[in-house]
Amino acid sequence: MTQHIVLDIDGQQYPVDADPDMPLLYALRDHLQLDNPRFGCGLGQCGACTVHVDGAPTRSCSLPISAVGTARIVTLAGLGTPDQPHVLQTAFIQEQATQCGYCLNGWIMTAAALLRDKPHATEADIRDGLSGLKCRCGAHLAILRAVTRAARA
Amino acid sequence: MGNISRRSLLRTGGALVVSFGAPLASPIAASAQTQPKAGPPPDQLDTWLAIQHDGSVTAFFGKMDPGQGVDVAIRQIVAEELDIAVERVAIVMGDTARTANQGGASGSTGIERGGITLRYAGAEARRVLLDLAGQHLGAPVDALRVRDGVVSCIADPARQVSYGDLIGDRHFDVPLQWNGVYGNGLVARGRAEPKHPGDYHIVGTSVPRTDIPEKVFARHHFVTDIRLPGMLHARMIRPAVTGSVPIAVDEASIADIAGARVVWKQGFLGVAAPREWDAIRAARTLKVTWSQAVPPFPGTAALYDHMRAATPIARKEPVKQGDADAAIAGATKIVEAEYEWPFQSHASMGPACAVVDARPDSATVWTGTQKPHFAAMGVARILGLTLAQVRGIWVRGAGSYGRNDAGDAAMDAAVMSQALGAPVRVQYMRADGTGWDPKGPASIHRARAGLDANGKVVGYRFDSRGFSRTDIATTESDPAHSLAGQLMDMKLSPTQEFGIPTEPYQFPAQLRAWETIPALFDRASPLRSSHLRDPVGPQLGFASESFIDELAHAAGADAVAFRLAHLQDPRAIAAIGACAASFRWQARIAGSLRVADPVVTGRGFAYSQRGQTIVALAVEVEVNRTTGRVRPRRWTVAHDCGLVINPQGLRLCIESNIAQGSSRALWEEVTFNPAMVTSVDWVSYPILDMADAPDAIDIVLLDRPDLPPSGAGEGSIRPVAAAIGNAIFDATGIRLHRAPFTPERIKEALGVPT
Numbered sequence: 001m002t003q004h005i006v007l008d009i010d011g012q013q014y015p016v017d018a019d020p021d022m023p024l025l026y027a028l029r030d031h032l033q034l035d036n037p038r039f040g041c042g043l044g045q046c047g048a049c050t051v052h053v054d055g056a057p058t059r060s061c062s063l064p065i066s067a068v069g070t071a072r073i074v075t076l077a078g079l080g081t082p083d084q085p086h087v088l089q090t091a092f093i094q095e096q097a098t099q100c101g102y103c104l105n106g107w108i109m110t111a112a113a114l115l116r117d118k119p120h121a122t123e124a125d126i127r128d129g130l131s132g133l134k135c136r137c138g139a140h141l142a143i144l145r146a147v148t149r150a151a152r153a
Numbered sequence: 154m155g156n157i158s159r160r161s162l163l164r165t166g167g168a169l170v171v172s173f174g175a176p177l178a179s180p181i182a183a184s185a186q187t188q189p190k191a192g193p194p195p196d197q198l199d200t201w202l203a204i205q206h207d208g209s210v211t212a213f214f215g216k217m218d219p220g221q222g223v224d225v226a227i228r229q230i231v232a233e234e235l236d237i238a239v240e241r242v243a244i245v246m247g248d249t250a251r252t253a254n255q256g257g258a259s260g261s262t263g264i265e266r267g268g269i270t271l272r273y274a275g276a277e278a279r280r281v282l283l284d285l286a287g288q289h290l291g292a293p294v295d296a297l298r299v300r301d302g303v304v305s306c307i308a309d310p311a312r313q314v315s316y317g318d319l320i321g322d323r324h325f326d327v328p329l330q331w332n333g334v335y336g337n338g339l340v341a342r343g344r345a346e347p348k349h350p351g352d353y354h355i356v357g358t359s360v361p362r363t364d365i366p367e368k369v370f371a372r373h374h375f376v377t378d379i380r381l382p383g384m385l386h387a388r389m390i391r392p393a394v395t396g397s398v399p400i401a402v403d404e405a406s407i408a409d410i411a412g413a414r415v416v417w418k419q420g421f422l423g424v425a426a427p428r429e430w431d432a433i434r435a436a437r438t439l440k441v442t443w444s445q446a447v448p449p450f451p452g453t454a455a456l457y458d459h460m461r462a463a464t465p466i467a468r469k470e471p472v473k474q475g476d477a478d479a480a481i482a483g484a485t486k487i488v489e490a491e492y493e494w495p496f497q498s499h500a501s502m503g504p505a506c507a508v509v510d511a512r513p514d515s516a517t518v519w520t521g522t523q524k525p526h527f528a529a530m531g532v533a534r535i536l537g538l539t540l541a542q543v544r545g546i547w548v549r550g551a552g553s554y555g556r557n558d559a560g561d562a563a564m565d566a567a568v569m570s571q572a573l574g575a576p577v578r579v580q581y582m583r584a585d586g587t588g589w590d591p592k593g594p595a596s597i598h599r600a601r602a603g604l605d606a607n608g609k610v611v612g613y614r615f616d617s618r619g620f621s622r623t624d625i626a627t628t629e630s631d632p633a634h635s636l637a638g639q640l641m642d643m644k645l646s647p648t649q650e651f652g653i654p655t656e657p658y659q660f661p662a663q664l665r666a667w668e669t670i671p672a673l674f675d676r677a678s679p680l681r682s683s684h685l686r687d688p689v690g691p692q693l694g695f696a697s698e699s700f701i702d703e704l705a706h707a708a709g710a711d712a713v714a715f716r717l718a719h720l721q722d723p724r725a726i727a728a729i730g731a732c733a734a735s736f737r738w739q740a741r742i743a744g745s746l747r748v749a750d751p752v753v754t755g756r757g758f759a760y761s762q763r764g765q766t767i768v769a770l771a772v773e774v775e776v777n778r779t780t781g782r783v784r785p786r787r788w789t790v791a792h793d794c795g796l797v798i799n800p801q802g803l804r805l806c807i808e809s810n811i812a813q814g815s816s817r818a819l820w821e822e823v824t825f826n827p828a829m830v831t832s833v834d835w836v837s838y839p840i841l842d843m844a845d846a847p848d849a850i851d852i853v854l855l856d857r858p859d860l861p862p863s864g865a866g867e868g869s870i871r872p873v874a875a876a877i878g879n880a881i882f883d884a885t886g887i888r889l890h891r892a893p894f895t896p897e898r899i900k901e902a903l904g905v906p907t
Contacts, residue, residue: 018428018430019430019434022430023430026428026429026430026433029429030386030428030429030430031428033380035371035374035375035377035378036371038375038377038503039377039503039504039580040502040503040583041583041834041835042582042583043583043834043835045583045834045835045836046502046835048502048503075371076369076370076371077370077371077372079371080370081370082366082370085370089369089370092365092369093361093365093366093369096222096361096362096365096801096802096805097365098220098365098368098369099220099221099552099805099806099809100219100220100502100549100550100551100552101220101364101365101368101373101549102375102501102502102503102550102551102552103502104368104369105371108369127843127844127846128844130843131842131843131844132842133843134502134835134840135502135812136500136501136502136551136552136554136813136840137220137502137552137809137813138808138809138810138811138812138813138814138815138816138841139805139808139809139812140812140841140843140846141808141812141846141847141849141850142805142808142809143843144843144846
């Protein structure tokens with residue numbers, strides 16, 4: 001019942017032997033120790049586990065690894081670095097847009113796809129595009145400021 | 154220098170390697186113990202501060218930062234006293250081997266209490282360093298000055314010596330006067346007087362957080378990322394009916410899952426496996442026969458009826474002035490109302506996680522709890538070890554906001570690790586986090602007051618009835634207050650506590666009382682109650698400040714003017730005035746501008762005093778009369794928490810309080826059937842969505858350098874529900890007496906078919 005799968009993550013190839021029904025999140029976190037996608041609900045309801053799968057923001061807690069195939073996976077670590085930051089990473093730092101930060105991955109990864117598709121997104125676009133993500137600490141306004149700042153950058 | 158050379162070298166950390174992964178090749182040393190010992194002594198300066206050879210400083214803080222940047226504020230306080238750049242001050246938090254027990258995150262005391270000793274320590278270290286510099290430079294201390302950790306002669310600045318050269322990597326060996334208290338009340342100080350606030354140049358500035366870039370670049374590690382060699386992943390198995398316990402467990406049912414093992418002790422049941430997904434599968438697959446239990450709960454719909462019919466077990470009357478009943482009876486006009494507030498969940502963003510490595514004669518717990526020193530005590534007790542044998546290491550967890558599920562996860566991991574003889578990582582599933590965390594208690598508040606002919610209150614009563622806020626203790630030091638302890642039949646010791654409104658309204662006769670009723674189920678209950686951010690404050694504030702609004706309306710008065718007419722405290726008056734001015738509040742009677750449009754707006758006001766922190770709120774809300782949806786659009790917050798340490802951090806903390814408070818006011822209600830809690834995820838327990846976030850929160854900080862800083866983590870959540878409810882009344886004429894103000898409830902109140 002174990003399947004051998006090679007995952008393409010942040011431009012590197014990672015072999016994983018696991019139950020084909022195992023959600024991608026556990027391959028990333030437990031098998032590969034790529035920790036940034038976070039377990040929030042395991043139900044696709046909060047977004048903390050979001051990665052890009054062939055560019056589409058995807059809840060990795062709900063995607064079986066057998067369904068990933070050769071798709072290119074990008075995690076927050078692959079989005080940018082301190083030397084070459086993504087515009088959203090810069091904006092979130094400038095706005096200090098998080099409290100505990102456990103949900104942060106979902107907001108940045110979802111917003112990155114949103115701004116890629118709609119570089120001049122309005123605040124209404126951003127609210128709509130980020131609807132459904134959860135932040136328990138209530139950093140909503142700071143997050144909105146950060147994404148809006150990035151959209152104007 | 155002879156004096157310095159005799160000083161002992163700073164001890165270095167041990168060698169237990171803890172891997173956080175990412176990347177695989179770079180495990181970090183967490184300097185865990187090989188020889189566990191009790192925490193450092195509070196009466197030594199070295200416990201609080203260390204100076205490295207390069208002159209950089211490490212502060213040791215016996216609390217932690219739950220996500221508001223308290224660590225930055227503490228670094229600022231230390232840097233200020235030492236006259237060193239804040240960037241050169243690092244902080245160690247919440248590690249029982251390296252920090253004294255300052256109580257963890259508790260009651261918004263991070264700065265208010267936790268900062269006191271760090272401030273004294275900084276001042277004392279500066280005094281000692283100046284003495285050493287005087288000897289070194291051959292100059293009297295009053296001829297010296299300090300700039301960024303370098304001491305120089307005022308008359309001849311070329312004669313200088315750095316903190317690093319004076320004492321780098323060596324102990325101060327300087328005693329402090331300690332009040333003998335551990336926890337929030339711990340105070341230790343030296344001979345030095347701290348700086349006068351008028352001389353501050355670091356305190357009061359918006360120093361950015363250091364953890365945010367780490368988080369943004371995927372380099373920050375949470376407790377969920379702790380890995381140990383040989384570590385097993387575990388999941389807990391909870392009953393479907395509260396009170397039911399396993400009577401048979403078929404281990405063969407998971408025999409085909411690699412390495413899966415069962416730990417079963419009385420009601421305690423968990424599974425573990427080397428792979429996390431296997432642990433999850435084992436928890437789902439394991440065949441368990443459960444005892445028959447009588448479903449103990451009344452069900453959500455019957456909660457408040459149950460509470461009204463219950464017999465109280467404790468009652469207190471903390472404020473009793475004059476004869477309130479007689480004064481009300483003789484009043485011109487009597488107003489009365491009852492308010493209801495549901496159980497609410499911490500619903501932390503990530504369900505709790507803890508890792509415990511239990512050995513025969515020692516244990517280490519890595520925990521995201523906000524009270525790691527107490528969690529270490531609880532782990533010691535549940536494992537039968539002494540406190541000195543257990544080290545607790547706080548690693549950031551998801552924002553906890555009180556006694557959330559983190560305390561239970563630590564005990565579960567301890568029991569599992571001891572039973573399995575291996576390090577165990579317990580991470581809960583979503584339903585464990587939202588369904589089984591300790592809850593903020595449900596309550597009913599009855600308010601009654603009498604007005605005279607001039608619209609002034611002559612008598613006031615406020616009676617609360619609720620479940621205790623300490624049905625389980627707010628720290629994890631006694632495992633009998635954890636799910637693991639209760640499932641293993643440890644002796645219960647609930648205490649009875651609630652609270653009263655603390656706003657200093659000057660009513661001639663008044664009674665403010667509370668009573669508690671028995672928990673719905675006494676042992677391992679998913680409705681056990683404990684502290685949730687601003688414990689019982691939001692429910693008290695909802696009722697008391699809604700009632701003030703009702704009184705103002707009955708008196709034909711403007712809500713702001715009515716409050717001011719009953720207040721004498723100058724800080725309260727200043728905060729209310731500042732809020733009203735910035736909001737451009739125009740005096741009028743609530744509801745006097747009502748229109749019948751499909752979408753209507755209204756404004757509401759509320760005020761609170763929590764400890765020494767004073768908050769005044771005004772809000773404009775939009776009510777969609779068709780959908781029942783309420784959206785606060787524009788807030789003004791006037792906030793007085795004494796001396797402001799970090800304005801930006803404070804503003805962001807206040808914003809988050811407003812957002813979380815809105816979430817609790819508009820959306821959050823724990824639901825349950827007779828057997829079990831049924832609000833178990835983000836669909837059944839919704840919280841504020843980005844679509845409902847306000848347009849703007851205007852914050853007026855009333856900085857009071859003449860006053861000590863008081864807590865800001867909770868004060869501004871307290872009046873949020875009342876402000877929104879008062880605005881809904883202004884917009885619609887509907888007075889809401891039950892929270893949350895869900896679309897269904899709004900439509901029902903408006904008579905819209907649901």
